[in-house]
Amino acid sequence: MKALLIVDLQNDFLPGGALGIPNGDQIIPVINALQDKFDLIVATKDWHPPGHISFASRDGIWPDHCVQNTFGAEFAPTLKTDKISHIVHKGSDPDVDSYSTFADNAGKESGLAAYLKEQGVDEIYIVGLATDYCVRFSVHDALKAGFKVMVIKEGCMGIEDSEHVFEELKRAGAIILPTLS
Ligand code: VGL
Ligand code: ZN
Numbered sequence: 001m002k003a004l005l006i007v008d009l010q011n012d013f014l015p016g017g018a019l020g021i022p023n024g025d026q027i028i029p030v031i032n033a034l035q036d037k038f039d040l041i042v043a044t045k046d047w048h049p050p051g052h053i054s055f056a057s058r059d060g061i062w063p064d065h066c067v068q069n070t071f072g073a074e075f076a077p078t079l080k081t082d083k084i085s086h087i088v089h090k091g092s093d094p095d096v097d098s099y100s101t102f103a104d105n106a107g108k109e110s111g112l113a114a115y116l117k118e119q120g121v122d123e124i125y126i127v128g129l130a131t132d133y134c135v136r137f138s139v140h141d142a143l144k145a146g147f148k149v150m151v152i153k154e155g156c157m158g159i160e161d162s163e164h165v166f167e168e169l170k171r172a173g174a175i176i177l178p179t180l181s
Contacts, residue, residue: 001039001040001119001120001121001122001123002038002040002121002122002123002124002125003038003040003041003042003116003119003121003123003124003125004034004035004037004038004040004041004042004124004125004127005042005043005044005101005124005125005126005127005128005138005142006031006041006042006043006044006079006084006127006128007043007044007101007126007127007128007129007134007135007138008044008045008046008066008128008129008130008134009027009028009031009043009075009076009079009128009129010045010046010066010072010073010074010075010076010129011071011072011073011074011075011076011077012046012065012066012072012073013046013065013066013129013130014076017065017072018063018064018065018066018072019062019063019065019066019159021129021130021157021158021159022157023157024129024130024157025076025078026157027127027128027129027154027155027156027157028076028078028079029078030127030152030154030155031079031080031127031128031155032078032079032080034125034127034152034155034180035080035083037180038083038125040085040119040121041083041084041085042084042085042086042087042088042112042115042116043075043081043084043086043087043088044087044088044089044090044101044112044128044134044138045066045073045075045087045088045089045090046065046066046073046090046091046098046134047066047068047073047089047090047091047092048065048066048067048068048073048091048092049067049068049092049094050064050067050068051094052064052067052091052094052097053094053095053096053097054091054097060097066091068092086112086115088101088110088111088112090104090110091104093108096108098110099133099134099136099137099138100134100137100138100140100141101134101138101141102138102141102142102145103141113141113142113145113147116147121147122147122148123147123148123149123150124142124147124148124149124150125150125151125152125180126138126139126142126149126150126151126152126156127151127152127155127156128155128156129156129157130157130158130159131156131157131158131159131162131165131166132158132159132160132162132165133159135151135156135165136162136165136168136169139151139169139172139174140169140172143172143173143174148175149173149174149175150174150175150176150177150180151166151169151174151175151176151177152177152179152180153166153176153177153178153179154178154179
């Protein structure tokens with residue numbers, strides 16, 4: 001059984017957002033079309049309390065972003081969400097960041113691997129933002145958890161050019177697909 005994992009398709013990561021990724025909005029129609037090919041779709045939200053450790057206003061490197069219950073933390077308004085059956089909120093601990101959707105940066109599991117296994121999932125197709133952070137760490141953890149992992153390139157966008165990230169993920173055992181046709 002296969003699942004689509006949509007990572008952090010939130011307003012703050014889109015152009016105009018607090019941590020806007022150039023051209024991040026271009027992947028939304030791609031991801032909407034992809035959803036027709038999946039029976040199980042899960043999504044993640046970066047979900048930080050005010051004053052989160054990752055914020056430059058505290059000890060971190062990022063502008064304040066994806067603050068819980070704000071517009072910036074909502075899914076992109078044009079993202080199709082009616083087929084999403086499970087949402088993982090990550091980065092909620094004020095003192096720990098979480099790039100991976102499977103576990104936080106201190107190693108505490110989110111429950112996503114267990115949820116997917118309960119659903120009978122063995123293959124995960126990953127898309128979303130940002131290729132070089134949350135997608136990257138999620139792919140590594142999905143592989144470690146024993147899933148077959150596909151990354152759909154045209155459904156991802158990086159903060160920086162991410163060609164080397166796709167190479168790294170391929171070496172780690174993921175299958176990099178330009179598109180899914
Ligand atoms: C992300 C930086 C900070 C991401 C989240 O979703 O890739 N990047 N928080
Ligand atoms: Zn974040």
